[in-house]
Amino acid sequence: MCGITGVYCDGGSLASNYVYYSLFSLQHRGQESAGIASFEKVVRLRKGMGLVSEVIKSDDLRYLRGKVAIGHVRYSTTGNSSLENAQPFVVKSKVGYIAVAHNGNLVNHENLRAYLENLGNVFSSDSDSEVIAQLFSRYMMHLDLLDALKKMTEVLIGxxxxxxxxxxxxxxFRDPLGFRPLCVGEISDGYxxxxxxxxxxxVEGKFIKDLDPGEVAIIENGDIEFVKVVETKRRATCVFEYIYFARPDSVIDGVSVYAARKAMGEELAKESPVYADAVSAVPDSGITAAIGYAAASKIPYIESLIKNRYVGRTFIMPKKELRELSVKLKINTxxxxxxxxxxxxxxxxxxxGTTSRRIVQMLRNAGALEIHLRIASPPIVAPCYFGIxxxxREELIAANHDLKEIAEFLTADSVCYLSLDGLKRALKRCGRGEGYCLACLTSLYPVPVPGEKCIVDS
Ligand code: SF4
Structure with a gap:
């Protein structure tokens, strides 16, 4: 996942302050590390391990001067959870300073790293985001910005x-298939x-637009310009942004995450009804779909589980025995x-399925007579190569077991998933039923991935 943000502001205010506050709102997208880079004659950088509030202090914000700043919160997929992989990455070359914050995952980062190393580039991390920063910097030495970005789209896969x-x-810039979201807003003295x-x-900004897939926004001297670097016929926005990752109060590509999640719950209720006393949710990400399920089924919604919001990262529970307690620490009945x-x-x-099993057992211990699990997405049957x-496949319960076996493992009375058509119907009702990456649900990938079937070839 990861969350990224960038601010340009004129006047007396500091861009890094805006970045700091906006990063708080993106904290759900990554809790491993945080960082901000700003520019005033030179790039100023502060990054570290932990939450935004743990990494960036008021002294840092005073140091991070300048009209422009970018920020990042990290959730690792390529590269360890370590300080050298924290972002933004800064590269200095003959074009000056380039600082990059990236959300996503490259399928071909190893080849690109080898290519750059052969050219003499030296890496300070094992992150694919540093590959992007160094490649971009190299292209910028010979090409103008738009050509450099176009060249990136020709070589980056993912x-x-x-x-x-x-x-x-x-x-x-948003990749040509628009896997991960990116939007632009106006603030009182900038963007x-x-x-x-x-x-x-x-930050009380005014939403302007989502960047289209393959589109760049360039902000310079107070002016903003949007340019389509590549024309794309397809798009492949990660459907899990709507199912789980994004905050429900966000709107992505014109589709409200809240409305989509509620519609998924409603479709699930129509597809998989069951007689029961109450509908409840696994907090927090199941709540909106449960509200939809309750509304469509006319069965009352109740809170059966309460989440402790102050227990988050697993690295604060380094011992196995303590990690096993983590579900209990996170959720109680x-x-x-x-x-x-x-x-x-x-x-x-x-x-x-391990967390779901523990939750079902906790509800049984609290005296529930029957527990019918309803999952507001289709079964996850294939790996993700794009940032999740x-x-x-070995780790995915639905890739290796049928519904009956899953119900047995989870010790639930029944288990039903939303169908793929139900998911598409829900999204269509909220504005757009097509143009999503569904690879982990269908095993059909929107870009070539070694050993997997690509949608373009199928
Ligand atoms: S494979 Fe699944 S999780 Fe990964 S980008 Fe596609 S829809 Fe999202």
Whole structure:
């Protein structure tokens, strides 16, 4: 995942302050590391491990001067969770300073790294985002910005939404299939770019537009320009942005995440009804779909589980025994709502099934009579190569087991998933039913991935 943001502002205000506040709104997209780079004669950089509030202090914001700044929160898919992989990455060359923050994942990063190393580039991390920064810097030495970006689209395979500083110029680019979101807003004395519209709202900005796939926004000397670097017929926005990742108060490509999630719950209720006393949710990401399920089924919604929002990252529980306790620390049951009830429990998705199993057992221990799991997405049957941590089929419960086996493993009375058609119907009702990456649900990939079937060839 990762969250990225960039700000240009004139006047007396500091771009890094806006970036700081907008990063808070994107914290759900990554909690491993955070960083901000700004430009005033030179690039100024602060990054570190942890949440935005842990990494960036008020002294840092005073240091991060300048009219332009970019920021990043990280969730790792390529490269370890370590300081050297924290972003933004800064490269200095004959064109000056280039700082890059990236959301996505490159399928061919190893080949590109080898190519650059052969040319003499030296890397300080094992992140694919540094590959992007160094490649971009190299292209910028020979080409103008638009040609450099066009060249990038010819060699990069995978997902890449990017914000970059080229000295005091702010550039934002979305890959030709638009895997990851990126939108633009106006603030009182400039512009803001962010992964999600909730980050524009957070700084009281005015939403201007989502960048189209293959489009760049260039902000220089207070003016903004949008240019289509490549014309694209297809798009492949990650459908899991709507199912799980994005904040429900964001709107991506004209589709409200909240409305989409609620519609998924409604479609699920129509497809997979079951007699029960109450509908409930696995918090937080299952809540909106559960509200939709309850509305469509006319079965009351209750809270059966409460999430402790202050337990997040697994690295604060380094021992295996403690990690196993983590579900219990994160979620507890509301016994009086659960005891003696037949429950429909709605969750957004199931990856490995281990958390769902523990939750079902917790509800049984709290006295639930029946637990019917309803999943507001189709089964995840294939890995993601585009920025989500689902790397192998072996780890995916639905890739290896049928519905009956899944229900047995989870110890649920029944398990049903939303169908692919139901998912598309829900999204269509909210504005757009096509143009999504569905690869982890269909095993058909929108770009070539070694060993996998590509949608273009099928
Ligand atoms: S494979 Fe799945 S998680 Fe990955 S980008 Fe495509 S829809 Fe999103």
């Amino acid at each position: 997902s890449y939404s990017i914000v970059a500083l080229i000295n005091d110029k702010l550039v934002a 803001i770019i962010a992964s999600e519209s909730c980050a524009i709202d957070a 509301v016994r009086e709502n659960v005891f003696g009830k037949r429950l429909i429990l709605v969750d957004d998705s199931i990856v490995r 941590d689902m790397k192998t």
